Each structure stands twice: as C-alpha cells, then as structure tokens.
Amino acid sequence: MRWLENIFWLVGKELKSTVGDPVMVILILWSFVAAVILEASGAGDTVRNAAIAIADEDRSPLTRQIAGSLMPPWFQEPVEMTPDQASSAMDRGDIMFVLAFPPNFAADAIAGKQPVAQLLADATAVSQAQLGADYIRSILQSESEFFLSRNSDGPQLQLALRRAFNPNGNPVWFKAMSSLLNQLSLLTIALTGAAMLREREHGTIEHLMVMPLTPVEIGLSKVLATILVVLVAFIGSLLFVVQGVLNVPVAGSVPLLVGGAAVYLWAAAAIGMLLGTLARSMAQFALLVIMVIIPVIMLSGGMGAVESQPDIVQKMTLALPSRHFLAFAKAVAFRGADLGAVWPQLALMAGLGAAFFAASLALFRRSMALIG
Structure with a gap:
C-alpha cells in the first residue's frame, strides 16, 4: 500500500502549505463567515423596510x-x-x-x-x-x-395559503444555502487549480517527477487536501453561521448534508484540477475560473429556478455538479429528505467528479510527459 502512504504525505504537504498561508486562511474565513452572512441577509430580490x-x-x-x-x-x-x-x-x-x-x-x-x-x-x-x-x-x-x-350578502370566499417547508416565506433560508454553494464552488475550484499551478510556477513539479510518484497520487493529493480544508470550513459555517447566526433550521440529517457536500467537493475539486492543468499561468487560470464560476453560480438554480431556463440550457446544466448539489441541499435541509430520496443527486455528483478527474488526469499525464 505504498501509494496510500505517498498520498498521505502529499496531502500533509498541501495542508501545511494552505494553512500556513495567512492570506489563504483569511480568505476562507471571510468566504464562509462574512460572505455567507452578507449574501443571505442582504436585500436581494425582496422588499425590506421600504419607506x-x-x-x-x-x-x-x-x-x-x-x-x-x-x-x-x-x-x-x-x-x-x-x-x-x-x-x-x-x-x-x-x-x-x-x-x-x-x-x-x-x-x-x-x-x-x-x-x-x-x-x-x-x-x-x-x-x-x-x-x-x-x-x-x-x-x-x-x-x-x-x-x-x-359589506355584501354574497358568499364570503377566502383563499387559505399554506406554505410548505418555509412557513414564514423567509428568503434568508434559501439564500444561506445558495451562498454556501457559491463559496464551496469558488474556493474549491480556485484552491485546487492554484495548487496545481503553484507546483509549476515554483519549479517543484520537476522534484515530484523524479520521485516514485504517479500522476494519480499527485492529483488525488491536491483534490483530497482541498476537500479536507473546505469541508472543515463548510461544517463550521453550517453549524455556527447558518444555524447559529442566521437561525436557519435544518429539517433533515446534518451528517447526510455534510456527506453530500463532500461528494460535491470531489466534483468541484476535479473541475479545479482540470482548469489548473489547462492553464499555463496564474493569469490564465484566473480568466478560466471567471468563465466557469459564473455559469456554475447562475445556472445552478440559486439565482432563479432551473425550470424557468430555456430547455437547451436546462439540458446543459445537467453537466453542472452545482445544480445537483443545490437540489440535494434543499431536499435535505428544508424537506427533511433521507438518503433514499437524494441518492440520484449524489450519484450524479460522484459520476461527474470522476469524469472531470479522469479528464484532468489525462491532461496532467501529457503535460508531465512533455516536461520530462
């Protein structure tokens, strides 16, 4: 099981690099604390306190x-x-x-x-x-x-409205989950891709090539390290910011929600690795992230219902793990869905993650061969 030991030490290296960077730590804290609160409690698309x-x-x-x-x-x-x-x-x-x-x-x-x-x-x-x-x-x-x-003698008919899963129609509930998705997507893609590019720009990719390491071990170490960092931040934000500060109740299982977030992080990190392998500089990577993260956020269903999008766009969004994660999170957090109801979303996220990881691994192998 030499490859497991190699991945373990490589993951440790990535964690030390991320946690030891004060700017990166501040960015993670800002994203999962301040950004979630501001986005969830902002005016957004509702009227609030109008004179x-x-x-x-x-x-x-x-x-x-x-x-x-x-x-x-x-x-x-x-x-x-x-x-x-x-x-x-x-x-x-x-x-x-x-x-x-x-x-x-x-x-x-x-x-x-x-x-x-x-x-x-x-x-x-x-x-x-x-x-x-x-x-x-x-x-x-x-x-x-x-x-x-x-003031009339006619029959008095009234419409009785019953709101399901959100009795008061509080927009903060939905915005909090949507904001968590946005932060998960942005940070995971950015951190994984930046880790790939950092090896190339610092010249340490050559050091890795002369070691008894395979591209799978190097790629998995980048992905797993990012998943660990972002998942810890997600759990803290869910417990202390979403449930604590914003008072958003979670009707379903919190462990199931965390497990689904881990599956989504696998898919998002694979996308970040793919972009980091395609880019040849940090500037190129930044442009690629902008091109990818905007559709990921806008077409996932967080800014508008997926059903309201054109038919061809709805079919295209099936390739976005973010769409399936938001559907999963809403079902678990608000409707109290169990594993039997959300396993299709989990399977789709895992499958898309495997496809993106395989594509990025093929490109990474080719790039290492060219350097060698």
Whole structure:
C-alpha cells in the first residue's frame, strides 16, 4: 500500500502549505463567515423596510384597513402626509412609495364604481420599486376584497395559503444555502487549480517527477487536501453561521448534508484540477475560473429556478455538479429528505467528479510527459 502512504504525505504537504498561508486562511474565513452572512441577509430580490407614505383623502375604514396592512418587515410604519408633503418627501428621497386615496374611495367601492388609488414609486431603485409595487397592489386587492365581502350578502370566499417547508416565506433560508454553494464552488475550484499551478510556477513539479510518484497520487493529493480544508470550513459555517447566526433550521440529517457536500467537493475539486492543468499561468487560470464560476453560480438554480431556463440550457446544466448539489441541499435541509430520496443527486455528483478527474488526469499525464 505504498501509494496510500505517498498520498498521505502529499496531502500533509498541501495542508501545511494552505494553512500556513495567512492570506489563504483569511480568505476562507471571510468566504464562509462574512460572505455567507452578507449574501443571505442582504436585500436581494425582496422588499425590506421600504419607506411608504399614505395620502388619505377618504379616511374611511377601508383605507385605514389597507394602511394597517402595510407592515414590517416589508415596509416601514406608514407615514400619513398630504399630497404636497408626500411629493416633497419623495423629491428628497425620504420616501420610496406614496399611496394616495381619493375622496369617497370606500363609498365608490361599495357602490361597485371601481375607484382608483394612485401609487407613486421612486424608481431610482428599479427592482425594489417594481417588487414593492407588486406587494402593495396585492395587499390593496386582498384587503379590498375582504372589506367588500363583509359589506355584501354574497358568499364570503377566502383563499387559505399554506406554505410548505418555509412557513414564514423567509428568503434568508434559501439564500444561506445558495451562498454556501457559491463559496464551496469558488474556493474549491480556485484552491485546487492554484495548487496545481503553484507546483509549476515554483519549479517543484520537476522534484515530484523524479520521485516514485504517479500522476494519480499527485492529483488525488491536491483534490483530497482541498476537500479536507473546505469541508472543515463548510461544517463550521453550517453549524455556527447558518444555524447559529442566521437561525436557519435544518429539517433533515446534518451528517447526510455534510456527506453530500463532500461528494460535491470531489466534483468541484476535479473541475479545479482540470482548469489548473489547462492553464499555463496564474493569469490564465484566473480568466478560466471567471468563465466557469459564473455559469456554475447562475445556472445552478440559486439565482432563479432551473425550470424557468430555456430547455437547451436546462439540458446543459445537467453537466453542472452545482445544480445537483443545490437540489440535494434543499431536499435535505428544508424537506427533511433521507438518503433514499437524494441518492440520484449524489450519484450524479460522484459520476461527474470522476469524469472531470479522469479528464484532468489525462491532461496532467501529457503535460508531465512533455516536461520530462
């Protein structure tokens, strides 16, 4: 079992090189602590704490009911203003939304005249203005329908909404898992590829070639060392940042989630090794990482549902281990899935990792032959 001993000592060398680099340690801590918190708790694609004013010229129970429904965490406490005051406040940037009710708004609604309420939005924050307008439109419609149903003799029908797996619709839950995936992908690909290039740029690749080592042993040592470092950081971030600071519950098995992360790291490290073998300098490697990491993050399902992508793109994303890991993580963390439900994702990640590792090993063998 000489090859196991060789891999053991090579992994130790890689771990000493990574842990002994203060910049690398700071980068890992930043990625799995500060970056996860900032990305998960940021405003993102939701409305949060938006300032809103109410210009109520009707002062009816209906308008008061609508104003009372504009509540945190989406909106600040509504401020009652006159139309002129609201216009000035919006000009100064103090208010993002102004909801104005004309006189006799409630009376016209009861009479079936379909009155119109005016909503003004500060569109300098484009996405927040659009999403906030949708929120307000939905609140106004639902509260008006509820009010009118109490003032009519017809059947009072209401839609009962039940949220599965995330009762409060807290976006932090999903963003935290998506952020962990992003950090896993970026760091694992970057660390593995950089380790490959460091041997070439420092001239130590020639030292390895004269030793009784095979390309498989050298490649596995790079991959396993990166997996160990990033997996330890992932476990710490999951326990102390995601579950501790962000209060994201994990419905399923934490050991299963960690095991799935290890399988994904195998695939991501194989991609990093492939890029590190293709590149001839650190500058080339950086460009390759940018070209690869953007599709890995954008098409995995973390920034938008995979089902909303074009059919041809959906088929292409089947070759991305990140897509399968995010599906696996959501199933385990939020739906409490067991191994019997997620084994296809684990098998796909392991198979893709083996394919990428085989490709990188073939290129590495060829590059070592050329150097020799």
